Amino acid sequence: MKRKEWILKIDSKRSNEIFEFLSFYGLTSFYSESLPNGKEETFHIYTEDKSMIDEIAKKFGVTCEMKISNDEDWISIWRRSLKIIDVEKGLHINPDPERFQDPEDGITVKVTPGMAFGTGEHETTKLAASLLKTYLKDGMRVCDVGCGTGVLSAIAKKLGASKVLAVDMDEDALKQARETAVLNDVDYEVKKSDLLLNVNEEFDLYVANIVFDVLLKLIPQLPHKVLFIASGVDKPRADEFANFCEKMDFQIIEKRCENEWCAFAVKT
């Protein structure tokens, strides 16, 4: 299939803002590359929605070049760039199981390379996974809010969760999350829900890697006295996030950051 590909260059410090903008609009068909100078990134965005591109150009003060490309081209370029992700010692994500063998040590979760968010490459996924490794204790019941490919649900299951519920609003994400369960030979429930609106039971631990504004909407829906792992907070708004939690009488147990992103472990 032919697609419009929009190419733009931006200061690396602002790449998270574009990422957040695209995630907010539910656009997952894009990738970015760091330029050799280390200071800029090139974004390749695949969309027919010219008004979204105009908004990006205006908001970020950039020019966007357009070319027509094949779906297969971008998938193969992007797929070639994938590699095994070492979240930390003993916890890995295999983003292309047809190409890579799982590492021999610890736990590896496989995901199928596709377009729904969550191959595990992004800092926000890695931070959430690493906090899960620290705080998930054997037998805990876990709810993964905004599960994407289900990568965090599969990790939770492999780390010893007794039950996992994966929820998302996006049909493609739900389909991929089900596929990830099969691929990893783990068992978790996948359900369509806008945050926790369609979730009728309580869990010991909630994990969410979602954009900032949506995290703030989720917080008042959480039950008391449970663990909450929140990822997707950009560094400049980390204090705002912590203050919001404290206003709710939630206790911040830990903040972990990588590059421009932070994640929190919170006791509600």
Ligand SMILES: C[S@@+](CC[C@H](N)C(=O)[O-])C[C@H]1O[C@@H](n2cnc3c(N)ncnc32)[C@H](O)[C@@H]1O
């Ligand atoms: C940044 S991705 C994270 C995917 C995966 N959990 C990970 O860590 O790689 C955010 C996901 O949240 C979902 N999402 C956004 N708003 C949501 C909402 N209100 N309710 C449920 N899911 C939502 C999106 O569809 C997307 O799959």
